[in-house]
Amino acid sequence: MAALFAGCGADEPAPKKGLKPLVIKEQTSSVTQGTGGFVVTWAGVISNPNRWHFGENVAATVVGKDAAGKEVVRTEQPLDAVPPSGALRFSGQAMASAKPAQVKLTFTPAKWRRAARIPSAFVPFPVSAANTEKLGNGSYLVTGAVANPYQKAATSLVVTALLRDKDGRLLGGASTYVDDVRAGTPRRFVLTVDGLNAAGPVARTEVAARTWGSSARPYEELALSGAAVPTTGKPKTPPFVNDRGNQAMPEDHRP
Known part of the structure; x- marks a missing residue:
């Protein structure tokens, strides 16, 4: 299965003078057989090179096509805000009607918001x-x-x-x-x-x-x-008797 990745606004100029676009540091995807079709899973890291601005309202569009070039899955994943001089680690999952031979992720350019505090506060x-x-x-x-x-x-x-x-x-x-x-x-x-x-x-x-x-x-x-007083206390919630995982799905609507 091939995976193609496009950066955040790779063909777009910097949105404001002196601001740099978000950078796609790394990404990966996989396709597995599920009970109701094929499960497409992806993950990656986006970094923000701007010291004083948040990157907001970024969305990833995930498109999977079969060997004949037919689109078998398309979904949009809103991403969380990327902090100044920080990174966003993200993941997502979607169901495809047939097995994709190729998965491509593209990203919208960020909208920029000047941080209300100095970078070290975050x-x-x-x-x-x-x-x-x-x-x-x-x-x-x-x-x-x-x-x-x-x-x-x-x-x-x-x-x-x-x-x-x-x-x-x-x-x-x-x-x-x-x-x-x-x-x-x-x-x-x-x-x-x-x-x-x-x-x-x-x-x-x-x-x-x-x-x-x-x-x-x-x-x-x-x-x-403001920062809280540092603590070394252990978690007060009891451990799970039987741990069972769950995931944040890309169709969740984010504010």
Whole structure:
């Protein structure tokens, strides 16, 4: 299965003088047989080279075609805002009516919003106790806990896990939501990365959390609330008896 990728506004000029377009650092996709058709899964990393601006309202269009060139799947995935001098790790999944021989991702150019705080105010959301377990049939279970470094509670965070081989090559990924994350109370997450039966052995898992939504507003509101007092407390929510993953699907409507 071939995969073609186009960058964010690769043929577009910089939207404003002095601002650079978002950069597609890496991407991958896979196709597996599902119960109701073929499952197309993709993952990647987009970086923002601009120090003082958020990249907002970016959307990915995913198109899969069979060997004869017939389109068998098309979906649009709204992406979350990319912070200044930061990166967005994303993933998505869609069903195809027939097996795609080629999958192509294209991206709309970002709209730019000047950050309300200095770049150092947008600190990452700490992830702890991350664990990856091989389930078989190309699936991996990823669990862990995400914390909130700000005084204000995070209404909803997106946790994305990217799986890599021993050389660091991106193999696949998946995402899930964690709601109402308060300072000092890490919340557990669980997700399943599928579609890696044709990939090489997984050697490393990279997990990152971000605010949910195409706008920078949720992240800015957290940063404006100020940093919380650091804590080393363990998650207060009990572990799952039987961990079962779930994923954030690309058809979700983002504000």
